[in-house]
Every structure is written in structure tokens, then in C-alpha cells.
Amino acid sequence: MPDDDIFLLRAAAPAAARPAPSWAKKAPPKSKAAVRPAKTTWRKILAPRDPHEHARKIAENVIDAWYQSHGGSSIDVPLCTVAALALLRQPEETGNGLADWIMAREPHELPQLFKEIYLGYWLKRPDLIDRAVRLHDWAWNPDPDPHQLQAVQAVTHRALNQGLLDLTGHDDPYMRAETDVLSPLLTGLRHKSDKKWRGEYHTPPGVTDLLANMLVDKDFAQPDLAIREPTVGSGTMLRSVAQRLRDIGLNPHDYHWYGNDIDALAAACAAVNAIIWDLRPNCFIGCADSLALEDGGHAKTLAEAKDSFEQRDRYVDTANTIVASRRAFRLVADLISGKGATSA
Numbered sequence: 001m002p003d004d005d006i007f008l009l010r011a012a013a014p015a016a017a018r019p020a021p022s023w024a025k026k027a028p029p030k031s032k033a034a035v036r037p038a039k040t041t042w043r044k045i046l047a048p049r050d051p052h053e054h055a056r057k058i059a060e061n062v063i064d065a066w067y068q069s070h071g072g073s074s075i076d077v078p079l080c081t082v083a084a085l086a087l088l089r090q091p092e093e094t095g096n097g098l099a100d101w102i103m104a105r106e107p108h109e110l111p112q113l114f115k116e117i118y119l120g121y122w123l124k125r126p127d128l129i130d131r132a133v134r135l136h137d138w139a140w141n142p143d144p145d146p147h148q149l150q151a152v153q154a155v156t157h158r159a160l161n162q163g164l165l166d167l168t169g170h171d172d173p174y175m176r177a178e179t180d181v182l183s184p185l186l187t188g189l190r191h192k193s194d195k196k197w198r199g200e201y202h203t204p205p206g207v208t209d210l211l212a213n214m215l216v217d218k219d220f221a222q223p224d225l226a227i228r229e230p231t232v233g234s235g236t237m238l239r240s241v242a243q244r245l246r247d248i249g250l251n252p253h254d255y256h257w258y259g260n261d262i263d264a265l266a267a268a269c270a271a272v273n274a275i276i277w278d279l280r281p282n283c284f285i286g287c288a289d290s291l292a293l294e295d296g297g298h299a300k301t302l303a304e305a306k307d308s309f310e311q312r313d314r315y316v317d318t319a320n321t322i323v324a325s326r327r328a329f330r331l332v333a334d335l336i337s338g339k340g341a342t343s344a
Helices: 042-046 051-068 076-086 097-103 107-122 126-131 133-140 146-161 164-168 183-189 192-198 205-215 236-247 264-276 298-337
Strands: 226-229 256-260 283-286
Touching: 051 076, 051 146, 051 164, 051 183, 076 107, 076 133, 076 146, 076 164, 076 183, 076 264, 097 146, 107 126, 107 133, 107 146, 126 133, 126 264, 126 283, 126 298, 133 264, 146 164, 183 264, 205 236, 226 236, 236 264, 256 264, 256 298, 264 283, 283 298
Parallel strands: 226 256, 256 283
Antiparallel strands: none
């Protein structure tokens, strides 16, 4: 599958029509005879002009929805939900149809939806999706908790109604990379004592943007430059550098990216973000103790990525063999029954 393919959900029967949510409605054209400004819409309130503030508001609402629905202590579940939705594309010209379709799904349908999203990207970047296993592993549970699924549905509705796809649904990777929607969610879901014990404090995006603008210019950023972050968190520093490269007319695809974090959940978020922000094809995310390994875990990460691609190829070859065998059996059955016979 080509690297630049964008994974889209397979076609499904359209859901019953319902009014578009107010955040997706366009304001009516202004009349020349108007004597007062139009009333502020809900969308303008919920979608601040600052993308970082918008991401923070989405995180706050998702956290509220999760705990108000008594989703439990497994913070990987709401993180998985938002990460999966952020991997989808909904270009502006398509309106809010995708969000409407998702919000019409029943709670028990959502794990299958998330699996299809992650599997679609696994075919292209198995290493990054394998690194993100901490996020999506729960979706493969054959006997999910119905109460937890209700909480997942609440999170899904809250994230979409707060305009998640306004940040991440664009075809243009520059617009998708204006902020990190997973960092405020990860830090918000974790208990203060847990963050203190881990020593986990994500650098604010405004600071990483400032650093990238100060350090990166065309003289410094030569093609094939390796950009490494040994304590990557959810990848905010990588995002800022990628945006800076785009701002000065350079392509992030021409560089080598490597991020590592000792926390598996943070590394999982960074792996998903690497896809959202389009850092491919030379982007690898590791999970190791950077201080304990001479190269910061780089060699270990590359070896794990190689294994992921080889395993993907084996699975795809097996699937192709099974499909070909089934077609052959059907053809033989048709010939035996006379359906495939042709007249002389």
C-alpha cells in the first residue's frame, strides 16, 4: 500500500439523517442591511482560534465525559478513543458527515470501528501501530464491559462535538500538526502523584514552538539531518520542528526522526502523533531508558521496527494465500456443479 494513501473507513449504509450539530453549521451570509453583528455560535465558543487552547478544551471535556460516565481507571481507553478518531480524515468539503456517522454508532460497535482504523494504518506503518499497542489493545477484548463501552461512547460524542476533527481531520498535514491533541489528555488523565513518581512533565507547546523557531533555519536543517528526542513524551518537540521546517519551505519527509520515551503510554501517543503529523517515512518511535543505553535505544527501536514490517509481510502473504485458495475452491465447485461450464 503506498505511503501516501489516506486510510478511510469502508463504505457503510448511511445513518438516518439528523440535524447537523451546531458546531458544524455555517453562519448565514451577512446582509448589507444588518444593523447588528450576528449572534456568536456555539462553534466559535468551543473552537478557540488558538489550536493549543482548543486541544486543551477537548481534553478537559473528554476527561469529564470519561469520569462522569464512571469509565474506570484504565486511562488507555479514552486515550485510544481520541487517538483513533484523530487518525481519521474529514476534509472540509465533506461537511460533518463522518462525525455524524460515528456518533450514530451503538456502544458495542465502537471497538470494531477503532480496530479497523488502527488496522488500516498497521498495513502502512506496522512499527508505529505496534508501538501504540498500549492504546488499542483493549479494543480486541472479546467480552468488553458494557458499562465501559457506554463511557467510550460518551467520550466519542464529547470529542467530536468539541470539534476534534476540526484540528485533526484535515488533508493538509500542516493543519493537522498545529497542535498535539494527545498531550493534554494524557497529562490530564494521569493522577498528580503518578506524574510526580514518573517525573513526567510535558513541555508546553508554546515553549517547543519558540525553541524550534530559534534553532531551526535553512542553514541548519540540511536534508537527511537526524532529529532525535530522547525524552519524547507524546512528541510535542518533534511537532514543533516539523512545523518550523514547513514554515521555511522544507519537507519533513527529507529528514530522519527518532523519539524515545521510557513510558510506554507516552511512546504510544508519540507513535500515533507521528502518523497524524505526517513525519514519515523515516520516523521511528522507541520505548526504552535513554540513559541506560549508549545510543538512547535507537538500534533497539530500528530492530523492533524491522521485526514489525517482517511480521506484517508474513501476515499479508498468508491472507493473500487464503483469499486465493478460497477463490480456487469456489471456481472448482462451480465447475463441478456445471455453473462454470460453457456451451460448445
